[in-house]
Amino acid sequence: MAISVEYVVKETAGNLWRNRLMSLAAVLTVAVSLSLVGAALLIKQGVSTATSQWQGGVQLLIFFNPNAPTSEKHSVAVQLKQMAEVKSFFYVDRAASYKEFKRLMANEPDLLNAVTQKQIPPSYRVVLKDPAEAPALGKIFAGQPGVKTTEYNFGAIKTMLDLSSIAQAVIIALALVLLLSATVLIFNVIRVGIFARRREVSVMKLVGATNWFIRIPFMLEGLTQGLVGAVVAAAGVLGLQSLFNYAINHFGVKLLSGFVVTSSDVIFTEIFVLAVGIIVGAGGSMIAVRRYLEV
Amino acid sequence: MIRLEGVSKSYKAGPMALNDINIDVERGEFVFLVGSSGSGKSTLLRLLLREERPDVGRIWVAGKDLGQLAPWKVPYFRRNIGVIFQDFRLLPNRTAFENVAFALEVIGKSKKTISVQVPQILDLVGLSDKMGRLPSELSGGEQQRVAIARAFVNRPLVLLADEPTGNLDPETTWGVMRLLERINRTGTTVVMATHDVGIVDSMRRRVIELDHGAIQRDQSRGIYGIGV
Numbered sequence: 001m002a003i004s005v006e007y008v009v010k011e012t013a014g015n016l017w018r019n020r021l022m023s024l025a026a027v028l029t030v031a032v033s034l035s036l037v038g039a040a041l042l043i044k045q046g047v048s049t050a051t052s053q054w055q056g057g058v059q060l061l062i063f064f065n066p067n068a069p070t071s072e073k074h075s076v077a078v079q080l081k082q083m084a085e086v087k088s089f090f091y092v093d094r095a096a097s098y099k100e101f102k103r104l105m106a107n108e109p110d111l112l113n114a115v116t117q118k119q120i121p122p123s124y125r126v127v128l129k130d131p132a133e134a135p136a137l138g139k140i141f142a143g144q145p146g147v148k149t150t151e152y153n154f155g156a157i158k159t160m161l162d163l164s165s166i167a168q169a170v171i172i173a174l175a176l177v178l179l180l181s182a183t184v185l186i187f188n189v190i191r192v193g194i195f196a197r198r199r200e201v202s203v204m205k206l207v208g209a210t211n212w213f214i215r216i217p218f219m220l221e222g223l224t225q226g227l228v229g230a231v232v233a234a235a236g237v238l239g240l241q242s243l244f245n246y247a248i249n250h251f252g253v254k255l256l257s258g259f260v261v262t263s264s265d266v267i268f269t270e271i272f273v274l275a276v277g278i279i280v281g282a283g284g285s286m287i288a289v290r291r292y293l294e295v
Numbered sequence: 296m297i298r299l300e301g302v303s304k305s306y307k308a309g310p311m312a313l314n315d316i317n318i319d320v321e322r323g324e325f326v327f328l329v330g331s332s333g334s335g336k337s338t339l340l341r342l343l344l345r346e347e348r349p350d351v352g353r354i355w356v357a358g359k360d361l362g363q364l365a366p367w368k369v370p371y372f373r374r375n376i377g378v379i380f381q382d383f384r385l386l387p388n389r390t391a392f393e394n395v396a397f398a399l400e401v402i403g404k405s406k407k408t409i410s411v412q413v414p415q416i417l418d419l420v421g422l423s424d425k426m427g428r429l430p431s432e433l434s435g436g437e438q439q440r441v442a443i444a445r446a447f448v449n450r451p452l453v454l455l456a457d458e459p460t461g462n463l464d465p466e467t468t469w470g471v472m473r474l475l476e477r478i479n480r481t482g483t484t485v486v487m488a489t490h491d492v493g494i495v496d497s498m499r500r501r502v503i504e505l506d507h508g509a510i511q512r513d514q515s516r517g518i519y520g521i522g523v
Contacts, residue, residue: 004400004403007400007401199384199386199387200386200397202384203384203386203397203398203401204401205370205373206344206373206378206384207373207374207397207398207401207402207445207449208370208371208372208373208374208376208402208449209370209401209402210367210370210371210402211366211367211370213370213401213402213403214401
């Protein structure tokens, strides 16, 4: 049996309009909670880009001149191997460094175009047994042949990582509470809708409307609320991204300069936000329909 | 058309609603179900509609073994069964036409079919001039006619009626009964639960009397009986 699209659209729109205040509350709650989820994801992605060179507990970076001969790099490696303070280290070649550079500078196309892979320094990434040793070691290697520069500003990076994980945890916790209330709100809107239409529903059952025919308009109603909220949140995420970029460019915060949210990060976040919106909307209405529309 | 074999049904609270019921109704029969309130008439109708299932026993309606009927098939089964009630159960915010059309719409009939069938059936029940009226603008008898139109528009094999004249005055009652007789003459099996002694006695159809959930009497061309 074909379910007519016209009927379903008409019923769903009718239900939404009848419950418009409740629907609005549900939509706004979904929007706010998913905006928070989106913000947390963007912060996570931005921080992970900004700190990508420092991932895996790296506390010291030794950059070589782009054209430094292998022998000079080898001599650094030999010294690193002998040092008791060094826990481990690994080499990042020009190609990998260039990829990283492109990601870090995604917001600055002029710079990206000006720099070629040949100009990018390869590096050793060093993990120490005690991070406090980083400055001392950095100074040792700074003047050696072939070494361009060393970086050991790990303290600031760690603060940033810690702050961002606290921020993320708080935001995600808030978002979860709000998502739960959004689900409950949608559940309630649908329940009220089913109650308001109980006469229609009982007649439909009587004359042999299929369960899905009765259910679909209610489920679509919840789904629409979730989806509309998610679309609002998705727009909010885009706004947030440009706000980040504006803040970075405008205030020129040095630490944040690598805080880049690429467009693929944003696309992922948007898809995630929309998917959660759909799940919340469909979930809330599904529970209501299962509980109050048993045939 | 309808067959019950050893059907019993009880509810958590209270005595047995139906106790070992055996009934056989042929196609095209007109059957009155009589008995005092709580004798099990309504329970029996609910079982026939498969709104409920018996504790024991088997039920066949319109060729379907209701015990074997998968839940998803129940709506399709119900399309062969028309039902009317004492309280009409019309949708108050829809006109006579829309009430009947709704029944067709929700089983997926096309607009075209609806626009042909609804005026036809409303004409059959004598309401072709009141199609645009809301239930509140119709008399009780007219509302019941709309309900009958809605129940009959799919040409069901069986029409179940639960006290359909309970809210109507005697004169209107006869109008409704004549309509049910007409429907019955088209070959539709009618099962009607009623308290109305006058109707049962003058129509002289098959009468099944229930008492405390058991069949007290099953009589062709019967009357309502004594002591009621």
